[in-house]
Amino acid sequence: MKVISVPEYCLGCGLCEIYCAAQHDGYDGNVLKAYKRGQPTPRSGLIKFSQISWLNTCMNCDDAPCLNACISGAVKRDEDGIIYIDENRCVQCYTCVMVCPYGHAQPSSKSGRIIKCDLCRDSEGIPACVSHCPNAALKLVQGGAEQ
Amino acid sequence: MKYVIIGGCIAACGAVEGIRSKDAQGQIIIIDGEKRGAYTRPLISYFLSEPSKYSDVDYRSPDFFKDRAVETIKARVELIDRPGQLLNLDNGEQIEYDRLLIATGASPIMPPIPGADQDWVKSFYTIGDAETIDRDIEAAREVVVIGSGLIGMKAAEALFKRGLKVHLVEKESHILPRQLTPGAAVSVHRHLARQGLDIITGEEVAVIHPDHQIELKNGQKLSADLVIMAVGTRPNVELAVAAGLEVRQGVVLDDYLRTSDHKIYAAGDAAETLNVISGKQEVMALLPHAHREGYQAGRNMAGMDELDQGSIPMNSVKLLGWNICSAGVTGARDGELLSWYSKEQLLEIKVRENYLIGYIAINMPEVAGPLTNAISKKIPAAAGEWQEFVERGPSLATIPSAYWQVLRRLEANGSN
Numbered sequence: 001m002k003v004i005s006v007p008e009y010c011l012g013c014g015l016c017e018i019y020c021a022a023q024h025d026g027y028d029g030n031v032l033k034a035y036k037r038g039q040p041t042p043r044s045g046l047i048k049f050s051q052i053s054w055l056n057t058c059m060n061c062d063d064a065p066c067l068n069a070c071i072s073g074a075v076k077r078d079e080d081g082i083i084y085i086d087e088n089r090c091v092q093c094y095t096c097v098m099v100c101p102y103g104h105a106q107p108s109s110k111s112g113r114i115i116k117c118d119l120c121r122d123s124e125g126i127p128a129c130v131s132h133c134p135n136a137a138l139k140l141v142q143g144g145a146e147q
Numbered sequence: 148m149k150y151v152i153i154g155g156c157i158a159a160c161g162a163v164e165g166i167r168s169k170d171a172q173g174q175i176i177i178i179d180g181e182k183r184g185a186y187t188r189p190l191i192s193y194f195l196s197e198p199s200k201y202s203d204v205d206y207r208s209p210d211f212f213k214d215r216a217v218e219t220i221k222a223r224v225e226l227i228d229r230p231g232q233l234l235n236l237d238n239g240e241q242i243e244y245d246r247l248l249i250a251t252g253a254s255p256i257m258p259p260i261p262g263a264d265q266d267w268v269k270s271f272y273t274i275g276d277a278e279t280i281d282r283d284i285e286a287a288r289e290v291v292v293i294g295s296g297l298i299g300m301k302a303a304e305a306l307f308k309r310g311l312k313v314h315l316v317e318k319e320s321h322i323l324p325r326q327l328t329p330g331a332a333v334s335v336h337r338h339l340a341r342q343g344l345d346i347i348t349g350e351e352v353a354v355i356h357p358d359h360q361i362e363l364k365n366g367q368k369l370s371a372d373l374v375i376m377a378v379g380t381r382p383n384v385e386l387a388v389a390a391g392l393e394v395r396q397g398v399v400l401d402d403y404l405r406t407s408d409h410k411i412y413a414a415g416d417a418a419e420t421l422n423v424i425s426g427k428q429e430v431m432a433l434l435p436h437a438h439r440e441g442y443q444a445g446r447n448m449a450g451m452d453e454l455d456q457g458s459i460p461m462n463s464v465k466l467l468g469w470n471i472c473s474a475g476v477t478g479a480r481d482g483e484l485l486s487w488y489s490k491e492q493l494l495e496i497k498v499r500e501n502y503l504i505g506y507i508a509i510n511m512p513e514v515a516g517p518l519t520n521a522i523s524k525k526i527p528a529a530a531g532e533w534q535e536f537v538e539r540g541p542s543l544a545t546i547p548s549a550y551w552q553v554l555r556r557l558e559a560n561g562s563n
């Protein structure tokens with residue numbers, strides 16, 4: 001499973017980033033709480049590339065480079081195939097960052113540890129970015145990406 | 148099918164995952180000479196810096212082997228008997244195999260420096276080494292680390308964090324000689340020196356005197372309670388040599404990671420694998436490679452015929468708060484050098500005919516992933532795109548469009 005971006009529909013409005021951040025770090029999808037009082041950090045970043053833009057999501061790669069590379073065993077795959085970070089094990093070496101083809105896995109500006117898209121695995125329903133995109137530029141689809 | 152793996156660390160774990168992705172039933176036996184379970188060597192420097200926080204150095208969860216029905220035998224393999232397809236262990240046991248993986252890793256090199264055989268001169272390679280050093284530094288104040296490769300740097304950093312006075316001696320003209328250009332090394336050197344590390348480059352240790360004086364070739368003397376020797380590693384190939392397998396620096400493999408005996412595979416630090424930039428088989432001795440090769444060898448042992456894609460030298464390390472990523476070739480003679488700096492950040496890229504062939508990124512992990520993959524996947528940019536990437540300020544949005552197209556991010560528009 002992964003979220004893919006359809007660049008020709010993307011307006012570059014950034015709502016996906018906002019709802020992504022609000023879905024994590026215990027804000028429970030509450031945008032006001034996250035943005036009024038917290039330090040929200042989106043897992044996926046919007047890339048604005050000349051005339052077009054897209055949300056740089058995780059492809060949950062089949063033979064995932066980040067999983068192969070992690071020096072501490074902090075990168076894991078759950079039963080649903082979702083690649084996630086066991087944050088307590090992360091030693092901030094950024095080896096996973098160095099190998100992610102998409103530049104998706106990135107250090108958190110708060111903790112320095114790696115944060116990445118986890119397809120909102122801790123909450124019900126479809127990922128927050130997909131459900132809040134006003135122009136249907138994000139889709140949840142099956143499969144990973146071959147590397 | 149009976150799979151046997153010699154060595155029980157990174158490449159071995161990769162192999163178990165690879166075998167089990169294709170064969171849920173076959174018997175898997177790991178024979179490992181180290182007392183600890185499958186732990187991850189890079190974490191030993193974190194352990195040494197703060198033993199209570201980083202006491203868990205396991206690579207996989209405690210149930211990893213059990214869940215995958217893997218039997219582990221704690222013993223050393225003494226001989227590979229190829230005609231008999233069996234192994235002789237140092238505990239007297241004999242183990243038969245249908246498919247064998249050599250995942251024996253590497254060992255630290257101990258150079259013939261006079262005095263290097265004293266018991267206060269240590270290597271820094273196993274969790275056992277780290278535990279001994281942890282005990283020995285209780286009463287220590289000063290330490291000399293010989294060699295500023297990754298292992299030496301991480302050892303120096305850990306000991307520095309423990310409050311010791313650390314002298315780092317490097318015989319090349321700059322630190323991290325295999326990862327950094329002289330230019331990039333200057334800023335890292337300055338960062339570390341400012342925090343209080345004593346770094347001596349272009350100098351060799353001549354004698355380690357019994358009175359704890361370390362004499363350099365230029366006559367300078369350093370005193371130290373402890374010396375850490377970190378001048379490099381060499382692949383553990385003795386078993387392969389004795390078995391008559393083809394060995395150069397590491398065990399020689401074909402494109403399917405098989406040795407010259409097709410029932411025997413090798414992976415990780417013990418093996419030579421394809422460096423896609425040089426086009427040569429080389430020992431790259433890096434953890435991501437060990438896991439990936441182990442995984443690929445495991446799949447092929449389980450009956451797949453998948454070509455190994457090869458890889459490139461690459462490394463990412465954090466040293467006293469600074470992140471340094473480098474990949475590909477960084478040598479002076481190769482390609483055109485383009486660089487970009489800002490306060491505490493530096494990017495150097497090497498370009499040859501629109502292909503990226505190497506980079507060094509200091510404190511800018513945000514672009515490292517695509518750069519590594521542009522090199523390893525050999526994705527050409529349009530003329531001038533790499534120059535533009537640097538001039539406009541390196542970011543994911545200035546990565547050449549050809550790269551994103553190959554990754555199918557720009558598929559729909561085909562934008563240029």
Ligand SMILES: Cc1cc2nc3c(=O)[nH]c(=O)nc-3n(C[C@H](O)[C@H](O)[C@H](O)COP(=O)(O)OP(=O)(O)OC[C@H]3O[C@@H](n4cnc5c(N)ncnc54)[C@H](O)[C@@H]3O)c2cc1C
Pocket residue numbers: 071093153154155156157158159178179180181187188189190191192222223224225250251252253271272273297298301383386414415416417432433434435437462463464
């Ligand atoms: C301090 C330190 C820091 C490092 N940091 C990094 C880093 O940041 N990034 C990176 O990419 N790499 C790093 N490395 C390198 C990395 O640890 C190795 O590339 C990796 O461990 C190789 O895995 P391997 O499975 O091939 O070999 P190993 O992990 O060395 O495992 C080999 C195993 O085989 C066993 N063995 C050998 N011979 C026999 C025998 N005859 N019988 C039975 N068992 C045997 C050994 O006891 C050992 O347990 C670091 C290494 C060290 C020491």
Ligand code: SF4
Pocket residue numbers: 057058059060061064065066067083099100101102103104105116
């Ligand atoms: S390599 Fe990157 S895109 Fe692939 S699974 Fe890991 S984080 Fe996701």
Ligand code: SF4
Pocket residue numbers: 069070071072073074075085089090091092093094095096097114
């Ligand atoms: S930064 Fe963390 S998650 Fe990434 S490779 Fe290093 S330890 Fe693993």
